[in-house]
Structures are given as structure tokens and as C-alpha cells.
Amino acid sequence: MVDESLYLTTHETALAVVATAMKKSRLRLDTLFLNSFIGGILFTSGGMLYVMIHSYCPQLVAQNPGVVNLLQGLMYPIGLFYVVIMGVDLFNSNVLFFSTALARNAVSILDVFISWMVSYWGNLVGTIFVCYVICNYSGISKEQDFIEGSVSIIMTKCSFTFVENLIKGIAGNFFVCLAIYLQLMAKPLHVKLIVMGLPIFTFVSMGFTHCIADMYMLVIGLINRAPVSVGVVAWKVMLPGAIGNIIGGSFFGVVITWYLHLVVVERDQRELNLPRYEVRDEQPELNIDSRVVRQPIPEAEEEAEILNEKEELENEMLDYSTHSHTPNSAELNPRALYGDEAIRISNELDRAISRLSTASRVSVRTLNRHKSKSPKNVFPVYGMGPPSRRESKIASGIDDDEEDIDEVMERDNISLDSNSIVMDRTPSATYIGDQLKKVLSRKKSNAKVKDLENQYARNRKMSLRRLSTSSVRSRFRSRNSVAEWNSRLERANISPRAAAAADNVAGVDHFAPHYRSASYRPDYNPRGMNRTISTNSDIGVSPRDMRNTGTDTPLDSEFNVESFDPETDLGVPDDDKTVNNDEKKSPRS
Numbered sequence: 100m101v102d103e104s105l106y107l108t109t110h111e112t113a114l115a116v117v118a119t120a121m122k123k124s125r126l127r128l129d130t131l132f133l134n135s136f137i138g139g140i141l142f143t144s145g146g147m148l149y150v151m152i153h154s155y156c157p158q159l160v161a162q163n164p165g166v167v168n169l170l171q172g173l174m175y176p177i178g179l180f181y182v183v184i185m186g187v188d189l190f191n192s193n194v195l196f197f198s199t200a201l202a203r204n205a206v207s208i209l210d211v212f213i214s215w216m217v218s219y220w221g222n223l224v225g226t227i228f229v230c231y232v233i234c235n236y237s238g239i240s241k242e243q244d245f246i247e248g249s250v251s252i253i254m255t256k257c258s259f260t261f262v263e264n265l266i267k268g269i270a271g272n273f274f275v276c277l278a279i280y281l282q283l284m285a286k287p288l289h290v291k292l293i294v295m296g297l298p299i300f301t302f303v304s305m306g307f308t309h310c311i312a313d314m315y316m317l318v319i320g321l322i323n324r325a326p327v328s329v330g331v332v333a334w335k336v337m338l339p340g341a342i343g344n345i346i347g348g349s350f351f352g353v354v355i356t357w358y359l360h361l362v363v364v365e366r367d368q369r370e371l372n373l374p375r376y377e378v379r380d381e382q383p384e385l386n387i388d389s390r391v392v393r394q395p396i397p398e399a400e401e402e403a404e405i406l407n408e409k410e411e412l413e414n415e416m417l418d419y420s421t422h423s424h425t426p427n428s429a430e431l432n433p434r435a436l437y438g439d440e441a442i443r444i445s446n447e448l449d450r451a452i453s454r455l456s457t458a459s460r461v462s463v464r465t466l467n468r469h470k471s472k473s474p475k476n477v478f479p480v481y482g483m484g485p486p487s488r489r490e491s492k493i494a495s496g497i498d499d500d501e502e503d504i505d506e507v508m509e510r511d512n513i514s515l516d517s518n519s520i521v522m523d524r525t526p527s528a529t530y531i532g533d534q535l536k537k538v539l540s541r542k543k544s545n546a547k548v549k550d551l552e553n554q555y556a557r558n559r560k561m562s563l564r565r566l567s568t569s570s571v572r573s574r575f576r577s578r579n580s581v582a583e584w585n586s587r588l589e590r591a592n593i594s595p596r597a598a599a600a601a602d603n604v605a606g607v608d609h610f611a612p613h614y615r616s617a618s619y620r621p622d623y624n625p626r627g628m629n630r631t632i633s634t635n636s637d638i639g640v641s642p643r644d645m646r647n648t649g650t651d652t653p654l655d656s657e658f659n660v661e662s663f664d665p666e667t668d669l670g671v672p673d674d675d676k677t678v679n680n681d682e683k684k685s686p687r688s
């Protein structure tokens with residue numbers, strides 16, 4: 100009887116395609132390029148055998164070309180089998196993975212673009228390495244039959260038009276994606292080789308175009324000096340082949356994998372209220388295709404039953420340990436147990452402890468799932484706790500109404516400290532598009548930080564200058580500035596004492612600096628009182644005009660500063676009256 104655990108359904112296989120794309124998205128750029136380089140090297144195995152059959156069987160090619168095509172079709176699955184088993188990257192298979200994942204909203208368009216570009220050029224570099232270093236320098240490709248066969252192949256491919264190669268490319272990658280999809284359904288390696296060989300045998304025997312498979316034949320033909328330029332080969336074969344492969348692979352990934360095997364199946368489940376299952380990836384490691392399996396979702400009644408069973412067992416153990424009656428002296432004395440009685444009691448204790456331990460493990464796993472949540476940006480992992488909302492939607496296709504605690508915390512800017520009950524320590528994978536954004540924005544971020552630091556220093560310096568006394572005094576260096584300031588105070592009906600009081604409350608130096616004329620004496624005190632008003636220094640409104648009369652007393656001034664006591668002199672004195680600019684007021688005696 101066949102073990103069903105060795106094979107997947109189409110729905111599980113489609114989810115495995117999405118899970119594999121999510122794994123490939125978190126590869127670093129250097130890892131992705133190295134994977135693609137090795138993938139190009141391994142995939143040339145089929146190309147070398149293809150050229151060898153065509154080169155060393157010229158009579159068979161001339162008399163029975165169909166047989167040669169069938170033999171060549173049997174050779175190409177070998178290279179693809181190496182690529183799949185080793186878990187390296189191939190451009191054509193990445194078209195399937197990322198087109199399906201993009202339709203499922205599992206990856207971004209930037210992730211798709213980077214993966215396709217890096218894998219294509221990495222495969223090309225690996226193929227060129229094999230052609231030049233392995234085949235050319237070893238002398239294998241320098242034999243006359245090999246040279247004639249490789250030149251014949253490249254000239255045949257260049258004889259087709261751009262549109263013809265484009266259409267052949269669409270059909271070619273459609274069959275390649277079918278091969279990748281079929282091998283995901285099987286776990287045994289020999290079954291993978293068989294199911295993968297059927298579509299590859301079909302498209303190679305029919306002569307369809309595979310841009311990575313054609314690389315070896317094109318490069319080795321150019322090395323052997325085929326009468327065609329690199330530009331013609333790139334324009335008539337490589338470019339239409341790559342575009343056609345993208346169209347054919349994306350069609351397979353979106354129409355068959357995403358729509359027919361995901362959207363249609365999940366829509367039918369919702370309409371008929373069919374049983375729901377949790378799907379998990381049991382192979383979440385990198386450089387291996389994912390394998391998605393499903394498990395039933397535990398119902399709330401089952402969880403409640405488990406919790407009740409645990410509580411009953413705990414109560415039984417508690418009742419057993421705390422006996423209701425007081426033991427007498429005979430009961431306190433230990434006695435030995437022998438024979439069947441000892442075995443019976445031992446078995447009962449073992450069963451009770453086992454039941455309690457099982458219920459405890461299940462209940463703890465049920466209640467504390469958030470402590471072992473599946474990582475973010477990773478397809479839900481088998482054996483871990485529940486995933487975040489985004490990953491759960493990718494796996495199930497259903498957007499739950501219940502918000503995820505991580506998204507709520509991120510939205511509300513909530514950060515839990517070490518004293519909190521629940522700590523959010525869910526790891527998160529970084530996709531390749533985010534890695535590139537981070538690398539490209541690093542210099543801009545550093546420059547922006549430096550600009551912000553310089554701007555903060557300049558603003559800080561200007562703030563200190565504004566608060567300094569010297570900067571305030573520099574605004575009123577001239578006599579006209581002092582007169583203008585006094586005029587503004589006069590129009591606002593602000594007395595000198597009120598200005599001094601405000602200055603005192605503000606805790607700053609002179610409200611309006613003194614204009615130091617030739618007759619101005621800073622030690623002059625009109626009433627023999629203390630001129631110091633502020634706690635820092637002298638504060639007052641400077642006289643608008645002082646005349647040199649040869650005496651120590653200034654004759655004319657608009658305001659004279661007197662000592663101010665905030666507790667008693669908060670009001671405006673009656674004898675302070677506003678005067679016009681043309682009138683002069685004698686100083687107070």
C-alpha cells in the first residue's frame with residue numbers, strides 16, 4: 100500500500116510553491132548569486148549531453164533526426180534533477196515560484212525583480228565558466244566533430260525569427276514549470292526524477308526554447324567561432340527566449356497554481372463550510388524546496404476538555420496529599436509494601452502522573468502559543484506556534500477578523516518591557532528587496548543624520564545667542580533703537596516698574612540695555628536706593644535722552660528706574676503718567 104504521507108495534493112503543492120518563494124526571498128544577495136552560479140554549472144549537464152549526441156551521431160542526424168531528438172529529450176532531465184536535489188536556483192523555476200507568491204501577496208515586486216535578474220545572470224556566468232574552463236581548456240570542445248555539431252546547433256537556433264523564438268519560449272517554460280510542480284508533489288527521489296522527466300522530455304524533443312538550456316549551446320558555439328555575432332545571438336535567441344519563458348512560467352504560476360489550486364479550492368471550502376486545516380511547512384530550511392502538510396485545527400471544546408481534565412487531576416492529587424482526617428500514630432509509622440499491593444499502588448501513581456503530565460503539556464502548549472510563534476515573513480512552520488496574521492492569511496487564504504497582537508502593538512507603538520507578562524520575541528526574516536533598500540539607503544541615512552546633527556548644533560548655538568545678554572544688547576546699540584523701544588513701551592501703556600517686574604519674573608538681564616552716553620554714570624542712584632532689580636544684574640528702562648550739564652544728575656529722561664519690590668509694588672504708581680516725546684519730565688528728588 101502506498102504511503103500517502105509521501106505525496107501532496109495539488110492544493111498543498113501550490114502552497115509549497117508559495118512557501119519556497121518566501122524562503123528564496125530571504126536569501127542574501129551573495130547567497131542568491133552563488134546559488135545561481137552553481138545552478139548554471141549543474142544545469143549544463145543536459146546541454147553537454149545534447150551537443151554530444153548531435154555531434155558524434157552525424158549519420159543518425161542525417162537519416163533519423165527524430166530519434167536524435169528523442170535521445171536528446173531523455174538527456175536534459177538529468178541537469179534539472181541535479182538542480183532540484185541540490186536546492187540551487189534556476190531562473191525558469193524562479194519564474195514559477197515568484198509569480199505564484201506575488202499573486203498570493205507573499206512577496207513584493209522588488210523581490211521578484213531581484214530574484215529573476217540575479218538568477219538569470221548567475222546562471223549565465225556559471226554556464227560561461229563551464230564552457231570556457233571545463234570544456235574549452237580541457238580540449239573536449241576542440242574536437243572537429245564537436246565543433247561542427249555545436250556550430251550547426253547555434254546556426255539552426257538563429258535561423259528562427261524573434262517571434263518564433265518568443266512563442267517557443269512560452270511553451271518551453273510552461274513545461275519546465277509543470278516539471279517543477281510535479282516533483283514538488285513527491286518526496287521519494289526516484290519518483291521526482293520520473294515525474295520531472297516527462298515534461299522535460301516533451302519540450303526538448305519538440306524543440307521548444309529554454310533560455311538557460313540554450314546558454315550552453317550558444318556559448319560553446321560562439322567559442323568554436325560560429326559565423327554569427329554575439330549581438331545577433333542575444334537579439335534573436337536569448338532575449339525572446341527569456342521573455343517567452345517569463346510569459347509561459349507566469350501563466351502557469353498564476354492560472355494553474357494560484358487560481359485553480361488555491362483560489363478555487365479555498366472558495367469552495369468557504370461556500371460549503373468544509374473542514375478547515377492548518378497548513379505548515381515541515382521543510383523550512385533554505386536551499387531545499389518546501390513541503391507543506393496540513394493538520395486539523397483544534398476546536399475550542401477540545402481545549403476546554405483538556406483543561407478540565409487537568410484541573411480534575413490536580414484536584415485529585417491535592418486531595419490525596421492533604422487528607423481530611425488527622426493521622427494517628429500507627430498511620431505515621433512507615434510500613435513496607437510487598438507483592439501485588441506494591442505493584443498496584445506503583446501502577447496507579449504512574450498512570451496518574453502520566454495523565455497529569457500529558458494534560459499539562461497540551462494545556463501549556465494551548466495557552467502559551469505566543470511564546471513560540473512562527474517567525475514573521477516565513478511560511479507557517481510545522482511544530483511551532485501560530486503564525487502572525489499576514490503569514491496566516493498567506494497559508495489559509497482567509498483574513499481573520501481577529502487582529503494579531505504583534506500588529507496591534509506595532510500600530511499603537513506599544514513596547515513591552517521585561518516585567519510584562521507577554522514578551523514579543525517573534526523573529527522576523529528580511530526579504531531580499533528590503534535588504535537592497537537598506538543597503539541603498541544607508542549612505543543617505545548617514546548623511547541625513549549628520550545634517551540633522553549639524554542643524555541641531557546650529558539651532559542650539561543660535562538659541563544660546565538669543566538668550567545671551569550680549570545678543571540682546573547688540574540689537575539696541577544706537578540711541579535711536581533705545582528711543583524706539585521706549586516709544587513702544589509708552590504706546591503699550593507699560594510703566595517702567597511693570598516692565599521691570601516682568602523682567603524680574605522672566606529672570607533675564609536688562610530688558611532694554613542702557614545707552615551709555617558721555618554723561619551716563621552707572622553708579623547713579625536717584626533716591627539712594629538699590630538699583631538692582633533682577634536677581635542676576637541691574638534691570639531697567641534706559642533714559643531716552645541725557646544731556647551733559649556738568650553735574651552728576653541727568654536733567655532730562657523719559658523714564659527713571661526705581662527699586663522694585665514684587666510683593667508691594669505690583670501696581671502702577673499714581674505719579675507715573677505718560678508724557679509726550681516733546682515734553683520733558685524733571686527727575687524725582
